[in-house]
Amino acid sequence: MTDQRPLLEVTDLVxxxxxxxxxxxxxxxxxxxxxxxxxxxxxxxxxxxxGESGCGKSTVARSVLRLVEPSSGAIKLxxxxxxxxxxxxxxxxxxxxxxxxxxxxxxxxxRMTAGDIVGEPLGVHGIATGRAxxxxxxxxxxxxxxxxDQMKNYPHQFSGGQRQRICIARALSLGPSLIVxxxxxxxxxxxxxxQVINLLIDLQRKNDFSYLFIAHDLAVVAHISHRxxxxxxxxxxxxxxxxxxxxxxxxxxxxxLLASVxxxxxxxxxxxxxxxxxxPSPINPPSGCAFHTRCRYAMDRCKVExxxxxxxxxGHQVACWLNDGTGRAPEDL
Amino acid sequence: MTEAKAxxxxxxxxxxxTVFFTNSGLFRAVDDVSFSVRRxxxxxxxGESGCGKSVTALSVxxxxxxxxxxxxxxxxxLEGKDLLSLDxxxxxxxxxxxxxxxxxxxxxxxxxxxxxxxxxxEVLRLHQEMxxxxxxxxAVEMLRLVRIPEPQRRAHEYPHQLSGGMRQRAMIAMALxxxxxxxxxxxxxxxxxxTIQAQILALIVDLQKTLGTGLILITHDLGVVxxxxxxxxxxxAGKKVEEATVExxxxxxxxPYTRGLMASMPAVISFGAKTDARLNEIPGMxxxxxxxxxxxxxxxxxxxxxxxxxxxxPPLQETGADHxxxxxxxxxxxxxx
Ligand SMILES: Nc1ncnc2c1ncn2[C@@H]1O[C@H](COP(=O)(O)OP(=O)(O)OP(=O)(O)O)[C@@H](O)[C@H]1O
Ligand SMILES: Nc1ncnc2c1ncn2[C@@H]1O[C@H](COP(=O)(O)OP(=O)(O)OP(=O)(O)O)[C@@H](O)[C@H]1O
Ligand code: SF4
Ligand code: SF4
Ligand SMILES: [Mg+2]
Ligand SMILES: [Mg+2]
Numbered sequence: 001m002t003d004q005r006p007l008l009e010v011t012d013l014v015x016x017x018x019x020x021x022x023x024x025x026x027x028x029x030x031x032x033x034x035x036x037x038x039x040x041x042x043x044x045x046x047x048x049x050x051g052e053s054g055c056g057k058s059t060v061a062r063s064v065l066r067l068v069e070p071s072s073g074a075i076k077l078x079x080x081x082x083x084x085x086x087x088x089x090x091x092x093x094x095x096x097x098x099x100x101x102x103x104x105x106x107x108x109x110x111r112m113t114a115g116d117i118v119g120e121p122l123g124v125h126g127i128a129t130g131r132a133x134x135x136x137x138x139x140x141x142x143x144x145x146x147x148x149d150q151m152k153n154y155p156h157q158f159s160g161g162q163r164q165r166i167c168i169a170r171a172l173s174l175g176p177s178l179i180v181x182x183x184x185x186x187x188x189x190x191x192x193x194x195q196v197i198n199l200l201i202d203l204q205r206k207n208d209f210s211y212l213f214i215a216h217d218l219a220v221v222a223h224i225s226h227r228x229x230x231x232x233x234x235x236x237x238x239x240x241x242x243x244x245x246x247x248x249x250x251x252x253x254x255x256x257l258l259a260s261v262x263x264x265x266x267x268x269x270x271x272x273x274x275x276x277x278x279x280p281s282p283i284n285p286p287s288g289c290a291f292h293t294r295c296r297y298a299m300d301r302c303k304v305e306x307x308x309x310x311x312x313x314x315g316h317q318v319a320c321w322l323n324d325g326t327g328r329a330p331e332d333l
Numbered sequence: 334m335t336e337a338k339a340x341x342x343x344x345x346x347x348x349x350x351t352v353f354f355t356n357s358g359l360f361r362a363v364d365d366v367s368f369s370v371r372r373x374x375x376x377x378x379x380g381e382s383g384c385g386k387s388v389t390a391l392s393v394x395x396x397x398x399x400x401x402x403x404x405x406x407x408x409x410x411l412e413g414k415d416l417l418s419l420d421x422x423x424x425x426x427x428x429x430x431x432x433x434x435x436x437x438x439x440x441x442x443x444x445x446x447x448x449x450x451x452x453x454x455e456v457l458r459l460h461q462e463m464x465x466x467x468x469x470x471x472a473v474e475m476l477r478l479v480r481i482p483e484p485q486r487r488a489h490e491y492p493h494q495l496s497g498g499m500r501q502r503a504m505i506a507m508a509l510x511x512x513x514x515x516x517x518x519x520x521x522x523x524x525x526x527x528t529i530q531a532q533i534l535a536l537i538v539d540l541q542k543t544l545g546t547g548l549i550l551i552t553h554d555l556g557v558v559x560x561x562x563x564x565x566x567x568x569x570a571g572k573k574v575e576e577a578t579v580e581x582x583x584x585x586x587x588x589p590y591t592r593g594l595m596a597s598m599p600a601v602i603s604f605g606a607k608t609d610a611r612l613n614e615i616p617g618m619x620x621x622x623x624x625x626x627x628x629x630x631x632x633x634x635x636x637x638x639x640x641x642x643x644x645x646x647p648p649l650q651e652t653g654a655d656h657x658x659x660x661x662x663x664x665x666x667x668x669x670x
Contacts, residue, residue, distance in 0.1 A: 159618040279496070279526065
């Protein structure tokens, strides 16, 4: 990466949701969906975001795009803080950030043709109309591997993988510099997943844009990302270059996560659950290190003091008391 | 089948055919599928969405919704009994007793207004002579067996009070309460996170060993297959296209679809691999069952397809010990690519 300044910089992002109950719908608790998350994504870089269901991945994604308003924290795009911007001031930035969702069925209007779906943002932003718009859409179709004659078809006439291509073409239409992918292949068949991942990789090579790539499938994340951040209950517990993270995971949760992935080799070690217990509720997150209720190394300190995310090697940060600069993570895993 | 094998066979499915009558016409969701499961064995069924995995399971359980579906051919033999010829009462007696099923989403099969303990108690008393008290004690015991913490207290709770992982455990407890000869698990962990998935799979395999239950595991995750199954059948568009022992299938897949599937998986932890290396992809898309091409259903996506493939369906051939594949070019499939 030649550009020193990151394209996206997220600092201390917090998003709390009120939980209401009773007849008066009084606030009875708070969901700590995202609880102080910081990271950056460089130009042309892919940052993978993994973690168990409910740990706050989608909330991070939606906050970055300002589809939900963060409770606090700052989001800088190309150096500009977009957190407090009004709708009008936000408009030019909207163009440079796009999102691709998990469910290509739900995110496409069934009554619009595929061509209109992809062309709509061009019209809304006054970039191209009529003939010019048609031409641009045809180009976008070709880029994502659809035939221009399919522009007049409706979403139900496409397969799942093709529908996800339509979503990607729409996201590309405004020439974004950042594409947030929230579980873009989770709903697709195994043999179709590879088609979509390859497309995303090819497009990045050509256009040099950045991805914030969310998935719960570690194999997919490992494949497409340059760096990977691991979240647990609203916080990043470890972040590192992909190869470093997978070769040298330091946080006990990351280690458990990696060890839990079933290896597609019948001769490899059988599945052995690494951690017991369930993911705690984000309404009442455990004190201290949120992972202490499931961590096999938990010490007294872990129950009261929360470890900060600190450097643990070149570009590697981890939030665990075993990694506070004095020692290494246990190797015996 | 040798005699020893036959004696050990819990379930034997032969030439199963299940069709659906829909607005867009009749289609065969399960087309001439045969397999068997032995005591204590795990048979995995893999294949893409819509290839007929769940309908196969539902056909065995006689749970195919009719209309629009119907089992129109074949036989299903459980412990020597032909299930397809039983009357409803006889079948009810066998379901949940000798054969049980776990579904992907436990919420759909747990009763939301009944305490977990009562639900297990009900199953037990339906099939076994027990007092309410004995059955409740047994239910708590089952919850302990599936490692639900504080089983006494949890037995008094309703499904919505449990986490996803615990609900799935409760389902397993219920399915195994009568120690069935065969358990069918249809994507039992797809809705769960990997760390919880590892717990549940280890639990199922463990209980299966202890109880000697035969297991049919339906999944699209080849990693799960590799770690749990002894034998695998691969389905494509309603048909069984390959069957082999798990080691053989991963080492030496014969059908081009199976090979494509294995190659398109990203290596789980690809440290060494260049980040932006492309994956191998299977081009094209899964065919619609109402509009199947004649001949081999995989032909439109197969790089080896010849004219014959597009005209005639390839028969299932034995390609090695306990290894079968339905492909015209199977003889040319040497070692894995
Ligand atoms: N609008 C909302 N109101 C209240 N709580 C919410 C809302 N949106 C999300 N949450 C809660 O915030 C937490 C984080 O949710 P989020 O969707 O970000 O998780 P996720 O990591 O994307 O999970 P998944 O992998 O299941 O998609 C969850 O506990 C969720 O229930
Ligand atoms: N009740 C039904 N009515 C009509 N068609 C059905 C019904 N149930 C299943 N089918 C069709 O039968 C075929 C096989 O479906 P099945 O549910 O067995 O697929 P599957 O292999 O389990 O897929 P998945 O991985 O998505 O669960 C599909 O084409 C499906 O659309
Ligand atoms: S801080 Fe303590 S509880 Fe948390 S992961 Fe590290 S050792 Fe485990
Ligand atoms: S029969 Fe022909 S089309 Fe079908 S898998 Fe074999 S080679 Fe390919
Ligand atoms: Mg999400
Ligand atoms: Mg199914």
